[in-house]
Amino acid sequence: MQLAIFTKDGELVGGISLHGTDWNTGITQVGYGVGPKSRGQGIAPEAVRAVTRWAFSLGLHRVELRTTLENEASQRVAAKAGFTYEGTLRQAQRGHDGMHDLLVFSFLADEVVA
Secondary structure (H helix, E strand, C coil): EEEEEEEECCCCCEEEEEEEEECCCCEEEEEEEEEECCCCCCCHHHHHHHHHHHHCCCCCCCCEEEECCHHHHHHHHHHHHHCCEEEEEEEEEEEECCEEEEEEEEEEECCCCC
């Protein structure tokens, strides 16, 4: 499922999606992108939190966020969105320059504060 990210003023600034959803285990992954001029404004963490809460309302219980070791911005988004770092999947993603490690972050439904 892919969704658009808009500012409060209605400007399209990015996109966010849930993918790899396994309804049997209740696990999904969140992916997102925010345009360069809108980065660093807290938009990505806010969108990740909102889509994560929505995923839990659908009955899922675990949302994962995976990012390469080199993508420090996405690591900051995960932390700001309240995700917990779990570990590293070694050489788990192929890039144009070879294999990359993936850092795995997660948020569980029972960690949501009302």
